Amino acid sequence: MTVRDVVQLLESWAPPALALEGDPVGLQVGSLNARCARVMVALDPSLAVIEQAVAARCDLLVTHHELLYRPMACIDRDTARGRAVALALSEGLTVYAMHTNWDIAEGGVNDVLAERLGLADVQVLDVTKREELYKLVVFVPDSHHQAVLEAVCAAGAGHIGGYSHCTFNIAGEGTFQPLPGSQPFIGRVGALERVRETRLETIVPESRLDGVVRAMKRVHPYEEVAYDVYPLKLSGRPQGIGRVGNLPAPMPLLAFARHVQQALGTAGVRFGGDPQLTVRRVAVLGGSGRSWVGHALRAGAQVLVTADCSHHDVADAWEAGLAVVDATHAALERPAMERLARRLQEALQGQIEVRLAEGPEDPFQWVSRTG
């Protein structure tokens, strides 16, 4: 396996095109062509995490936050960030970031959060993109029609609403003449061939297009596969940042804050709002969500669960009618990195070893009167 193989899988889950504008997701340092046997997953590419990945002989470190979020004017080994970059490069560790694309992706940071909090009827809080849809048309000899149909549908083509394997198939005749140097599956060089073929057409979301075309070519018998990809003037599912959903039963804000703390397995959360306020509809935004108060109110939420709020953020939200539960940034995002590590290990079982960075990744700790 190469780093590129692993990255292709990651990008099928969280396409870089989903990232918010100006967010430099993807390769941070290293090489996509490097060999990859061991992967570490972490929230932050801190110097301590990079040292840990190097000590564990990992080839790839996948993090949520970027190593190079802002361009570096110089790589100074006397700074922690400079040492982190230099160490990764000198030890051949590739660092790859999936940041806001993993926040937005289905099954990413915000979906994991909504799931942890037990929300139902979950919708996107702030739609940043509508998925582009494409029509794939491929011409396949009858002998391989079923195999190609299965392969493209398994790779994500042919989904419409609650239906899978949505395709249309028309039988016809294909012609071709193999030229000198070709190695035809059917026919001889220099002779015009006529073959019974099926025109198979189906719909593919943008995020699945590359994978679907690869899967199609893998099982199609022809040396040169005849296929077309058409952009469609239809929009697919809304994609975006944050989620809003409903609790199974209403509860007072105080009880909800405790529920968040327990669901995230964190030592504490802060909250702003009337402790007796009845909470049913909940907005969540992993990371710094102070700018999404208006979205949460418009979505009908009584409370926003997010991180990094200031005094004024919470006071203003409270005044506007929205309670806020402020957990730490790491407490909100770490569960999705744990999920990512598990998903990667399951998908590449036997091919790579995946480990989660050890040790506390939350820069905050808590003291309280009781302990």
Ligand SMILES: [Zn+2]
């Ligand atoms: Zn974050």
